[in-house]
Amino acid sequence: MTTIPAPPVAVIAAPSGLARLLQLVPWFVVAGLPLVLPGYEPLAMQVFVMILFALSLDLLVGYAGIVTLGHAGLFGMGAYTAGILSVHGVTDPIVTALAAMVVAALTGLVFGAAMLRTKGLTLLMLTMAAAFLLYEIANKATGLTGGEDGLQGVSFTPVLGLFAFDFRGKTAFFYSLVALFLVFTFVRILINSPFGWSLRGIRENDARMVAIGCPILQRRVVAYVISAALAGLAGALQAQTTQFVALHSLSFELSGNILIMLILGGSGRLYGAFVGVPAFMFAQDLLAKQDPANWFLGQGIILIAMVMLAPGGMLGIAERAMAAIKRRLS
Amino acid sequence: MTGTATLETQSLNMSFGSVPIINDVTFTLRPGERRALIGPNGAGKTTFVNLLTGRLHPSSGSVLLNGHDITEVGEARRIRMGIGRTFQITSLFPKLTVRENVFLAVAECEGIASRLFRSAFHHGAQVARVDELVHRVGLGDVANTQAQFLPYGRQRLLEIAIALALRPKILLLDEPAAGIPTAESHVILDIIATLPKEIAVLLIDHDMDLVFRFAQQISVLVQGSILVEGAPRDIAADPRVREVYLGDSKHGLPAAA
Numbered sequence: 001m002t003t004i005p006a007p008p009v010a011v012i013a014a015p016s017g018l019a020r021l022l023q024l025v026p027w028f029v030v031a032g033l034p035l036v037l038p039g040y041e042p043l044a045m046q047v048f049v050m051i052l053f054a055l056s057l058d059l060l061v062g063y064a065g066i067v068t069l070g071h072a073g074l075f076g077m078g079a080y081t082a083g084i085l086s087v088h089g090v091t092d093p094i095v096t097a098l099a100a101m102v103v104a105a106l107t108g109l110v111f112g113a114a115m116l117r118t119k120g121l122t123l124l125m126l127t128m129a130a131a132f133l134l135y136e137i138a139n140k141a142t143g144l145t146g147g148e149d150g151l152q153g154v155s156f157t158p159v160l161g162l163f164a165f166d167f168r169g170k171t172a173f174f175y176s177l178v179a180l181f182l183v184f185t186f187v188r189i190l191i192n193s194p195f196g197w198s199l200r201g202i203r204e205n206d207a208r209m210v211a212i213g214c215p216i217l218q219r220r221v222v223a224y225v226i227s228a229a230l231a232g233l234a235g236a237l238q239a240q241t242t243q244f245v246a247l248h249s250l251s252f253e254l255s256g257n258i259l260i261m262l263i264l265g266g267s268g269r270l271y272g273a274f275v276g277v278p279a280f281m282f283a284q285d286l287l288a289k290q291d292p293a294n295w296f297l298g299q300g301i302i303l304i305a306m307v308m309l310a311p312g313g314m315l316g317i318a319e320r321a322m323a324a325i326k327r328r329l330s
Numbered sequence: 331m332t333g334t335a336t337l338e339t340q341s342l343n344m345s346f347g348s349v350p351i352i353n354d355v356t357f358t359l360r361p362g363e364r365r366a367l368i369g370p371n372g373a374g375k376t377t378f379v380n381l382l383t384g385r386l387h388p389s390s391g392s393v394l395l396n397g398h399d400i401t402e403v404g405e406a407r408r409i410r411m412g413i414g415r416t417f418q419i420t421s422l423f424p425k426l427t428v429r430e431n432v433f434l435a436v437a438e439c440e441g442i443a444s445r446l447f448r449s450a451f452h453h454g455a456q457v458a459r460v461d462e463l464v465h466r467v468g469l470g471d472v473a474n475t476q477a478q479f480l481p482y483g484r485q486r487l488l489e490i491a492i493a494l495a496l497r498p499k500i501l502l503l504d505e506p507a508a509g510i511p512t513a514e515s516h517v518i519l520d521i522i523a524t525l526p527k528e529i530a531v532l533l534i535d536h537d538m539d540l541v542f543r544f545a546q547q548i549s550v551l552v553q554g555s556i557l558v559e560g561a562p563r564d565i566a567a568d569p570r571v572r573e574v575y576l577g578d579s580k581h582g583l584p585a586a587a
């Protein structure tokens with residue numbers, strides 16, 4: 001499972017000022033969507049939250065080479081932290097989001113320090129077990145979490161005291177879009193930093209990293225904690241934008257789905273999350289509504305097709321197509 | 331921290347399962363030394379290097395650095411203490427470019443590898459060192475090529491550049507010339523010649539021509555034990571050594587001087 005192929009690494013060159021400005025264009029286009037497509041805000045903000053969650057996973061799977069099937073455990077910790085705080089009177093969205101990040105990061109620290117000495121299949125099983133553990137705790141602690149019924153009565157005060165969460169989801173739309181932009185920028189800086197490169201080194205050849213003096217356990221734990229904090233933020237956003245926390249937010253199903261979304265888009269490419277999440281959610285919408293059984297079949301087929309035919313995901317296919325076109329033209 | 335270090339082993343033993351591989355090896359590598367470690371295939375040379383760097387653990391005996399017992403010190407920390415090595419079986423970051431490979435080592439060595447917020451390639455001083463190293467081993471023309479696409483001989487050079495990037499006080503080279511055409515194996519010696527004099531270098535190789543041009547001292551390891559140590563001239567003349575290598579024309583010793 002640790003063999004998800006890494007993308008070809010482009011030669012590093014700092015983008016020019018103009019290129020940087022152009023990179024902002026898609027964000028403004030998306031921010032303008034409510035004008036063109038009113039009514040889609042609730043769907044869009046779901047997509048943003050899932051992209052943010054998938055980005056946090058990409059840091060682990062795509063860069064550090066840590067494949068996990070328990071990432072929802074951290075997402076759920078964030079969601080429940082924000083939800084439970086709000087039920088108990090702490091209702092500021094930013095404060096609860098930060099608290100969710102801290103709780104998820106601490107959870108990541110405890111589990112990460114325990115699990116990350118292992119790798120491959122063992123690690124995969126441990127990540128699953130850790131998430132199951134959290135799920136069962138939340139399931140049993142009905143007084144705190146609402147158990148199977150989910151956490152009711154979650155509500156938050158206006159963002160920055162100015163923008164109230166409205167019925168049509170306008171505030172939630174912009175709130176989650178801004179959060180996604182900040183996280184994307186952060187992750188992009190991170191993966192270009194020396195730390196980010198050392199994660200690629202660990203992914204490529206961890207034994208060699210040790211032999212150049214790298215404390216790989218520490219490096220992997222730091223990556224895991226950062227990823228956990230971001231997953232926790234995604235969970236908090238989910239709680240805040242839907243005003244509800246379901247047990248599903250800690251579930252194995254969510255852990256599996258987010259991994260499929262990332263692989264579908266292409267891991268280790270930063271943009272994979274932006275492609276894979278909408279594609280997956282679109283397919284889910286198309287297939288699951290008609291027949292849930294078909295959807296499970298569809299999921300299986302997507303996964304097999306990606307692993308067998310397109311290991312780089314949709315972005316990998318695009319990269320190869322571009323390379324082929326370039327070869328034709330030259 | 332000073333630039334020199336002495337690396338020693340005392341009565342080192344190691345076995346794989348019940349098979350003894352290293353037997354009671356007491357060995358010293360002094361600052362500035364240019365020592366070769368030779369011995370037939372399977373003698374335990376690579377295993378010995380792995381014991382020195384902490385990749386493997388001895389069943390008994392100790393490893394000392396500047397007189398301090400480091401037997402229990404982990405591999406990564408020993409590397410940071412100044413013990414650099416190359417691998418007999420090339421061990422690189424295949425999908426990273428030559429520069430990126432070297433950068434990882436420079437970043438660890440210079441303590442910037444856990445920095446989160448500044449682009450790796452905006453670390454000007456470190457990048458300059460990367461480029462200097464890449465050129466020093468003659469890989470300037472493939473600096474931006476992924477390691478996996480380099481011919482084997484050039485991968486060996488990258489292996490050396492990574493080791494040099496760590497500013498080792500002690501450099502352990504496990505068959506660095508294997509895979510490099512014999513006619514070009516002098517590049518290894520040229521690279522070693524660029525190192526500061528006080529660095530201790532231990533070279534393992536089967537190419538006796540290379541070994542005798544390099545070494546001031548030679549240790550001969552046979553079946554896990556040091557058979558004899560001494561100046562190249564004495565080693566070439568030693569009847570026990572000649573017996574070990576007898577009839578082995580490929581690894582033939584030069585005629586006794």
Ligand SMILES: Nc1ncnc2c1ncn2[C@@H]1O[C@H](COP(=O)(O)OP(=O)(O)OP(=O)(O)O)[C@@H](O)[C@H]1O
Pocket residue numbers: 346351369370371372373374375376377378418
């Ligand atoms: N992981 C291992 N498990 C069991 N035996 C091993 C292992 N690694 C090496 N050996 C054995 O230990 C002995 C010494 O191996 P080593 O690689 O140290 O020899 P070497 O002197 O470096 O040989 P060469 O010149 O071929 O590189 C050999 O007999 C080898 O078969």
Ligand SMILES: [Mg+2]
Pocket residue numbers: 375376377418504
């Ligand atoms: Mg060997």
